[in-house]
Amino acid sequence: MKKSKIPCDLNTCFMCKTCLKEWLPALSEHRTNYHVKKGEVIFREGDPVKGVYFVYEGNVKVHKKWGNEKELIIRFAKKGAIFGHRGLGNNLHYPISATALEPCIVCFIDMDLFNATLKVNSDFAYTLMMFFADELQEAERKMRNLAHMPVKGRVAQALISLREKFGLTENGFIDIELTRQDLASYTGATYETVFRIITDLVQDSMIKLSGKSIKIVDGIRLESLTHQIITPVENTEG
Amino acid sequence: MKKSKIPCDLNTCFMCKTCLKEWLPALSEHRTNYHVKKGEVIFREGDPVKGVYFVYEGNVKVHKKWGNEKELIIRFAKKGAIFGHRGLGNNLHYPISATALEPCIVCFIDMDLFNATLKVNSDFAYTLMMFFADELQEAERKMRNLAHMPVKGRVAQALISLREKFGLTENGFIDIELTRQDLASYTGATYETVFRIITDLVQDSMIKLSGKSIKIVDGIRLESLTHQIITPVENTEG
DNA sequence: GTATTTATATTATACATATCATATAAATAT
């Protein structure tokens, strides 16, 4: 992770966008921009909290370990998104890791400046609260899915969410390149299981592959995999 | 759900506690207190959002359906806690249900008043943001556990969390009465599996039962069930 | 440019957990 000489434009992350213009010089002075290589870890679960990060360029995965063989990808942070925001409150250590999925530029804001920014910019504080509330709701849905939805549905859901978040390339493929292992970690399943399911989905022509890239060709049927088959309530009359 | 005649004391929920004293009359005037019977649904997933609730007396479970046979209990709200807070933002419908676990008194604040309260009381807004951030972190841990931790560990974790949240009765039992089904729904497993695991834990004398109540007698060993056995990294030297 | 690591692909097998079935006890309703 090298310091970048070209600094960010102060108009990309949602902090810069929501802050008072008068506050931007303060941010400008104290931020640090870093180049991060593909696969490079930006911070690791358990590291002492120093501040928060924003994505200026590229995509970052936020993940949480289980033992030293498994992990769950909690979320992806794309251009403009915040990550490592658990310095807020009294957390001494990051509860999650962050890793670059591709060459990235990130912006680092130390905790003091971040807290000051929150105090000074009520719009930003409100936006951040909304971000947390949305993430929380999404997390609750994911919890429910991890508890009760079969893996096939979770893979389908993952593909739909990825399409929604990252959009499409000109060829109609989901505009993010994930390894199968990352897709598995995002789904909360093993590589092998996800692999099989992907094969199934291709066979049933709901998706199409091109290398690592995935195109959704039948979104309706894919989406239907994310719904529970409602078992009809029994008729209690004789 | 009947309106209560005895109103709350304006000093129990974390909203009243964090707000400016000058604001309390506004809350006092617009809140509505309700008596809720044990097992009564306060609002149901999909209901239109009208406002937020606070627990004045009793315990409430917040849960999310899967099909019409299964659910996941997302969290428990005890005295003073907020629930139904997803009116924030543009949510038109509650993404979760809330049900009284015992006879409760709850306080209802309509959305307009809640938004006004947020605007006027920056301390409260900050506290709420912290609540969301904490819940988010906890949700992320739970997601990881649901994805990778075996049910036995999740049951152990659930008991530990419940003890932490609800404390102990004078006899040392966890101070909340849950049905086995609720415990299963909180754990993200079936009744039968949880039942079997509880039996195991009793046999291994990590816990003790008295009716529905549970006492943790060997917290150390119980906690150890929540850790992954770290598979040692292979020695790469020949 | 070759070596080495990492990702992909695939089959066979094991196992944790859900499903099904059924009995009893406790709680709630009438």
Add this chain to the structure above:
DNA sequence: ATATTTATATGATATGTATAATATAAATAC
């Protein structure tokens, strides 16, 4: 007080998903 529903209890069976094992291809390092 009796009926009915709901919760507890427990064994037998089914199945989804992980684990293990192994081969090949692609990417990265030296």
